[in-house]
Amino acid sequence: MTFPDKQTVLDYIRDNPTATTKQAIAKGLRVKGEERNVLRAILKDLESEGVLQRTGKRAWAQADRPPPTGVVEFQRIDKNGDLIGKSVGDNGPFGPDIVYAGPSGKPKAKAPGVGDRALCKISERDGEWRARSITIFEKRLSDRLIGLYSAAPNGGKVAPASRKDRREFLIQEADRNGAKDGDLVIAEPKPQGRRQYGPALGEITEIIGHISDPRSASLLAIHAHDIPTEFPEAALEQARTAVPAAAEREDLTQVPLITIDPADARDHDDAVFAEKLDDGWRVIVAIADVAAYVTEGSPLDKEAYKRGNSTYFPDRVVPMLPFELSADECSLKEGELRRTLAVEMIFGTDGNKRSHRFIRGMMKSAGKLSYEEAQAAIDGKPGGKAGEMLETVLKPLWGAYAALAKARDKRGPLDLDLPERRIRFNEAGEVEGIYTKQRLEAHRLIEEMMIQANVAAAETLERQKSPLIYRVHDTPSDAKIAAFAEFLQTIDLKWHIGERPQTHKFNHLLAETGGGDYDQMVTQMILRTQAQAIYSEENLGHFGLNLVRYAHFTSPIRRYADTIVHRALISALKLGPDGLSKEAASQLEQTAQHISDTERRSMAAEREATDRYLAIFLKDRVGAEFDGRITGVTGSGLFVALAESGADGFIPISSISNDYWVQDEAAMALYARGSGKTYTLGQIVRVKLKEVTPLQGGLLLEMLSDPLPAPEGRKEQRRNMDIGNVPRRKGGPPRSGAPRFNKKTLPKHKRKGKAKGPRR
Incomplete structure (x- = not known):
């Protein structure tokens, strides 16, 4: 038979939604022998085009279309009290909202809750997707309620701190366990006995603070999302003693590398240097050698994996690594000898990279500058250390950045420069005001040099045929593009549905509508059209940056993904004994899923805390x-x-x-x-x-x-x-x-x- 083309494969998957695996599709289309390789290639092409969504190791479904039976992650309760989830694939939750419609079997089976995953039968009726649970295999630790305790005679009640939780617990006097009016508490449900109506009974198990505490907004978010805050003693001891792995190192102490960070930064994990060549620029990006201290399988490593990343609240940071390490031996302090994993890159005058090499070395930071200090010196107002380094260090950095900016503009990453608001606190920890973070050229310089270092890491590991974790940002799905095109029609703008989405097309729309009546409408819709960036052992490219390959390498203090990439480079380039083991390499799919989950957890917690602080700021208005x-x-x-x-x-x-x-x-x-x-x-x-x-x-x-x-x-x-x-x-x-x-x-x-x- 003539092997079917892409449309035949798509038609078959559409008409046979239960045939999700390659084997089932091959059997249904009667594909045998060498033709299976062609089918594999077609499925991979359709996935890369965003037409199919991977739902398992060798299973696919139409993009944004849940499989008939699959895993559903329940994420929220809507305004009508319905439990809402999404289908889960290899790259995390995807597709339309799915309403929980009860158990598939026993009518009294335990129902899932927010945060649970369950194997479900999934069906569509009149445009609404519904899920009936077969097995709940990731239960919450408990049905606990985090909220505010209000005292009353003979007890009180706990009201939820989350807008998504509609429950209240009635607390009897014997179950308040020392809680007082206004305390923020964790309560667990109690057996209801003969009670059939009214609020459920609960027991307070932990007091986490008081509503009057200025830090309460972050405390609630930390506990609601189970973000670990305390380090085990074994991890703290390892951080305090900080013995690095032995490795040969290149001497970079004579290179005037400098750190440029926010003025209030407690640690400095990246430094930069540039010099003019006859036909281009030499740039070095040096990163703290965290892998030398956080060795695989150690107490620090286990805790860093568990957290996945640092979590940044408006008033505090919950770090991935203890400050005893991140702010000391793994901080590139001015004038102090530090271990580094660096990349030296050679660029042409057009900003295109000609070559690069990775260096495991020793360095001394020649200076610690804030973004504002570096920018002021370049703008003609040099002062202090920035003034001393203006000609020898800063001007070469800006010269190299001017070349890199040419290549960046030609590459055309998605040009969404959105304002970033920050909350300002007074000495008592109370919200004092809101301000918009100024976006300086110094920020863009560091950002572009970090991007180039990240690309170099991905290129080297691919060239060495080494496993790695990519940072991927998939192309917008067909369903989202179709909705975007329909929206544009309502404001008399066009988008050709058949064409593959490209960043320059979005940028053209942004430029065309910028400053006009539809400026913010188009910006918001372009944001909604984008996929979520995640970590993956499979390279899907980075759509937003318009890069074929991309990995996170530059922040191992705050991202576990970067630590994995460091270890992979050490192994692939034979830079020491502390590289990525074969066992860890075989688990990268699970690691990528886990750190994608912890990143989403942190983002949700950060957003909740910010919303609360803003509400506190506005409560008197x-x-x-x-x-x-x-x-x-x-x-x-x-x-x-x-x-x-x-x-x-x-x-x-x-x-x-x-x-x-x-x-x-x-x-x-x-x-x-x-x-x-x-x-x-x-x-x-x-x-x-x-x-x-x-x-x-x-x-x-x-x-x-x-x-x-x-x-x-x-x-x-x-x-x-x-x-x-x-x-x-x-x-x-x-x-x-x-x-x-x-x-x-x-x-x-x-x-x-x-x-x-x-x-x-």
């Missing part, structure tokens, strides 16, 4: 008015980011006005039936702060701005969408393609009893 920008549009309301602080608040759809508001998903907008007046993504609005809940980090807002006029190009489509609209039937999702109505906006003649909103 209830009733005040703010400018903001619409950052999210849902069937239940609008999310608005306040311009002054960047804090996110919510405006319920029922509070906007007496109009019947309908969600236009394609245009990311809410519009009023009849008039067509619109609130849309990216729109600048005036809002009033109605309510603040510091415990959950929530802001409730009131809309003050009038909606925009109905867009001319969208009137007809919306009119067609409204024709024949059928509200949700009891127990079923809305008809596919129909606008979504909030229960308070449903026309009276269509209401039957108490209306219920659709599941989200």
Whole structure:
């Protein structure tokens, strides 16, 4: 037979969703012998194109389409109280939201909760995906509740600190275990006995702080996400004694390498140097030789693996390694002898790299500068150490960066330069203000030199045929691109669906809309279209940086992935006895999954703590008015980011006005039936702060701005969408393609009893 082409393979997978493995697909298409190699190549091509999603070692499904039976990770509880998850593949959770619909077998089987993974039967009905659990194989440590204890006669209650948790525990006097009013606590559920109604009974097992403590926001996030904060004594002892592995080292002490970091940095794990050549530039990026101290299988290594990365809260850092090591022997302190794993790179005047080599050496930092000090010297205001090093060190660095910037601009990475807000605290630890971090050329210089070092690490390990962990950022999926293209049509912009997504196309859109009415709308939608960057033993490339291969090498103090890459380089280049073992190399798939998970955990905890600190900062300003920008549009309301602080608040759809508001998903907008007046993504609005809940980090807002006029190009489509609209039937999702109505906006003649909103 003639071997099927890509479309035949896709058609077969679509028509036979249970045939997920290569063997099943080959059997169904009657592929034998050498043709199996061709099938393997087609499947790999379809995966790289984003058409297929890997769901197992040798299993695939259509991108963004869950398999009929597979692992689901339950991530949150939505506003209607439904448990929501996503299908899990080799690269982590993917695809559409899946609603938990009960157990597949025994009706009284234990239900999964947030954070659980379960093997499920997955099905689709009228556009809504549902999962019925077969086996829960990753249970939470407990059904504990983290929250605020409020005292009452003969006990009290615990209210949840998370907006996603809808439970409350009733605490009897004998079960409060010393907790007082206002304490932040961990409570475990108790047997309910004959109780059938009311809040569940609970027992307080730990007091973690008090609501009045300025540090409470971070404490809640740390405990909610089980982020380890205490190091075992064995790890601390290893950090204090800090005996490095023996290795031959090259002398770099005469090279004037300098560190450029934030002014308040406690450790310095990277240093840079550049010099002009006749036909280009020589650049050295030197990194603290963490692998020499954190040896494989040691107490420090086990603890670093467990944490996966450092977690950065607005008021503190939970480090991956003890400060006794990271701020001492593994910190490239000015004037002190330090071990380093460095890369020397030669660039042409056009910024393209000609060659590179890795060096295990000894160095002495010639200077410690902040970003601001280095930038001020370059800008003509030299002072102190920066002034001394201006001609000999800083100007060559900026000259090399000018060349690298040429190659970067030609490469065309995704150009999303988003403002970064920081929270400022006073000496008492209270929130003093919010400021936008200034983005200096000095930041871009260090960033580009670190990127080049990371690329060199990936290239060397590939050349040596060494296993490694890549930092990958996959191409946007077909489903996300289709939604993006549909959105662009609503503002009279085009995207050719058949073309493979490329960064320069996104950059062209950003340039075309920059400064105009659609500037922020397009920026937000491009962000939503991107895949999540993860770690993987398989190279998928880095879409955002527009790089074919990329690995994390430059921050082994705060990322375990970098430590793995250091060990791989040591083994591949025979730079010492402390490299990556064969056993560890065989476990890289699991390691990559684990550190991707810990990174997501840290990001969620950091975001929660920031939301709480922002709510604390704004709690005394209830009733005040703010400018903001619409950052999210849902069937239940609008999310608005306040311009002054960047804090996110919510405006319920029922509070906007007496109009019947309908969600236009394609245009990311809410519009009023009849008039067509619109609130849309990216729109600048005036809002009033109605309510603040510091415990959950929530802001409730009131809309003050009038909606925009109905867009001319969208009137007809919306009119067609409204024709024949059928509200949700009891127990079923809305008809596919129909606008979504909030229960308070449903026309009276269509209401039957108490209306219920659709599941989200």
